[in-house]
Amino acid sequence: MRSMIDQLRVIIASGPVGPEEITRIQDIVGKSLPKMRAVGLHEKHEGPGRYMLYKDQELGFVIMMMVWTQGQKTPIHDHGTWGVEGVLKNTIAVTTFTRCEQDPEEISQMILPEDSVTFVLPPDFDRHVVEQYAGDDAISIHVYGKELLSARCFVPGEGFQDLQLSAKLLSIEV
Numbered sequence: 001m002r003s004m005i006d007q008l009r010v011i012i013a014s015g016p017v018g019p020e021e022i023t024r025i026q027d028i029v030g031k032s033l034p035k036m037r038a039v040g041l042h043e044k045h046e047g048p049g050r051y052m053l054y055k056d057q058e059l060g061f062v063i064m065m066m067v068w069t070q071g072q073k074t075p076i077h078d079h080g081t082w083g084v085e086g087v088l089k090n091t092i093a094v095t096t097f098t099r100c101e102q103d104p105e106e107i108s109q110m111i112l113p114e115d116s117v118t119f120v121l122p123p124d125f126d127r128h129v130v131e132q133y134a135g136d137d138a139i140s141i142h143v144y145g146k147e148l149l150s151a152r153c154f155v156p157g158e159g160f161q162d163l164q165l166s167a168k169l170l171s172i173e174v
C-alpha cells in the first residue's frame with residue numbers, strides 16, 4: 001500500500017485531476033489490488049460498512065475500503081469530487097445516470113469483477129449507483145479526491161438531498 005500511496009501522491013501533487021490523471025490512477029489502483037489481497041486486506045474488516053484506510057494530510061485524498069453485503073445497493077448519488085473504484089473481492093456493479101436534478105436516467109451499467117476498476121469524474125461522470133452484484137459479499141477500494149463527509153443522494157419525488165456519511169477507521173500498516 002505504501003507504494004500505491006507514493007505513486008498516487010506524485011500524480012495528485014502535479015495538479016488538478018482530469019481524464020488523463022484518472023487513467024493513471026486507475027492503472028495504479030488496478031495493479032495494487034492483487035497485492036492488497038496477497039497481504040490479506042480483504043479479511044481485515046468487521047463486516048459490511050465503510051472503512052477509512054488512509055487520508056493524505058497534505059494533498060487531501062483518501063483511500064477507503066467498502067464491504068458490501070448481498071443485495072446492498074446505494075441510492076443514486078454523487079460526490080462532487082473525482083474517484084477511482086476497484087474491486088478487491090467478488091463483484092460489484094456501477095450504474096451511471098444523467099445529470100438531471102429531478103429525474104436522472106440510467107446511461108449504462110458496468111459489471112466489475114475482481115481486480116477491475118472504474119472512475120467518477122465531475123461534472124459529467126459523477127452520478128451513480130454502486131451495488132453488490134451476485135455471489136458473496138463484495139469488497140471495493142475507493143480513492144477519492146477528498147474525504148467524503150456527505151453525498152448528494154436522490155430521493156424520488158424530492159430530488160437530491162445531502163446525506164451524512166460515516167466511516168470506521170481501519171488501522172493498517174501503510
Ligand SMILES: [Fe+2]
Binds near residue numbers: 077078079130
Ligand atoms: Fe459513490
